Amino acid sequence: MILRGSDITKPIRETADVCIIGSGCGGGPVAKILAEAGKRVIVVEAGSHVTPEEFVLTEESAFSNLYQQRAGQATEDQAVLVLQGKAVGGSTVINWTTSLRTPDFVLDAWQKRFGVQGISPKEIEPYFERVEKYLNIHAEPDERHNNLNRVILDGAKKLGYRAHANGRNVKDCNALGACGVGCPIGAKQTVDLTYIADAIKSGTTVFANCHADTIKASGKTKRVTGSVIDPVSHKAKFDFSIEAPVVVVAASAIHSPVLLLKSGVANSSGEVGKHLTFHLTTAVLGVFDRPMYPWKGIPQSAMCDEFLNKSGDGGGFWIESVPATAALAGLSMSGFGKRHRAMIRSYPNVAASIVLVKEIDSEGRVIVNSYGRPSISYKQGWKDLQYLKQGLKEAAKIHIAAGANEVYTLHTKETRLTSVEEIDKKLSAASYGTNEIAFYSAHPLGTCRMGEDPRASVVNSHGETHDVKGLFVIDGSITCTSLGVNPQVTLLALAEKHGEWLAENWKSVA
């Protein structure tokens, strides 16, 4: 059963076997596995429950109702806009369906550097297979790529770079292009429509619009308290308190550390909130002499992975397309005023590609601000900056090779590129300081690192905190390093694995 904030008429006082905070890639699979193992599961989710028929397919409505901070979450210095979902189903409700396994070299590093057990490529393979089957993950046939994905495939091919179709978690997708504002036909296999729906069939209760504030974990029983939020006024209307021997924090890499820090638990290492990675993202906009309609069709169905870990140092970048809806395009294009107006007139002929850097020497941190909310900071390293520059150059070259007449970056000062020579020269000379170029992240990770050394990590190889028995963190915060690929399949597979371990070892944990 799902209870929405509007359905809740009095303060909540409940007990359960397990309370899961957050219903995205981490919370969903754990809820399903434990409910199917016969446990009484309660999920509290700060966001609303919105069904496919209820989606209002505009950026305005989606930003207000389905995104963290109404799509305004950013680093303290505004340099990186950090996009995350806030709904039953978490960020999967508004994500772009790209479904990729964790690269082997990343899993190897987690084992070698952090001592994480049970995640060798061979050991985690069955979990990937399970996720892929359950969510119907498959690559699109060639004729289904939209113009933006075609630019990547065609441009990369001309330059001799590796590029191909990626898996997507969809069933009967009509290529409506609405993934980022909620799939109106339920084709996208989001966590709410799959894992959470199955968890509910096995007796799980989901309280939507319930924001957890603290976890008290002194004895065997833990108590999660917070507020029921009125979905219209956004004001707290009641409090809630849920007691359970097992609590799973699955509120995402930005919000899970906030909960732990506010509660003063699981941080004897001092590591909570540290090691944030962004998969730092910027974009190029190619202007073509034919319509590209950058908001139409399947948003992400192909990518160029030629440059990931190419030199073997674990870094590099990745190029994908991005659905450029009007507001995203308006605020991403350089400058302001008359020049901006002139540029945005070419919008239908623009193709957008994003460059995502797999960090090796950049890191961020989440702390709690004076209002009890996340304050996010991020420092870019020199090596990653070199990869970012190279990534922009390669993406621009791909656009030129695919037929773009001119290519723009997201530098605050307009940067127009029309030839390969110009690309190399101008992008080497450009500035990349704070707010001199627009950065985004839709893949914040890290902040409650997994590992076997309690001095250097927050949770062990099963997601259980080193400090508190029965308190788990299972979501995007437990990754050990930047992934280099879009994270949902990694996080779902880890959640399947940790959920299974928890069900099998229930007696020793609860």
Place this chain on the structure above:
Amino acid sequence: MLFGSGMLVPTGQAWIPTSAGLIPQSAFARELSDEVRRQLKFFSPDEYLILQSAAERIVGPASAGAPSAAEIDVALRADAFLAGADPEIQEQFHLLLTVFNHPVFTFLFDFRFSAFVNMNDDEKDSYIEDWMTSPIAFRRTAFVGLKRLCMSMYYTDARSWPAIGYDGVFAQ
């Protein structure tokens, strides 16, 4: 929408006077209609006019079928948006608009002797350009905050779409 907290200085550092306190309501705000005043939930009348004036230049003047920021009610939409925003964002925006407009700061940063709202269009554009390209990081940050607010309020409104050839997410 599409901007966040931490715009200028860390919350709580009161080295810049806030609009609510030290700066009196100016002559330009007295011109504001009662109807608009009644609708304001977040901005003071002064702040509303500062944002309207900045939005006009940031979005760009009306041209070839593209409506102006005023025609789209960017400032009113921003007011409604900010009224529901997190308190740290609200605090920073009050501060930002004060600093951006006030003659003390236009002089301090740019040796201009006029409040932003009293500059002519060319002066406003070059003043905004100075914020955008400033060597001082917090001025660039403030520009980004203002631009995100204005552009997202303008381009999420369907009235701005025909001029850029956009037909909405679900047009097929």
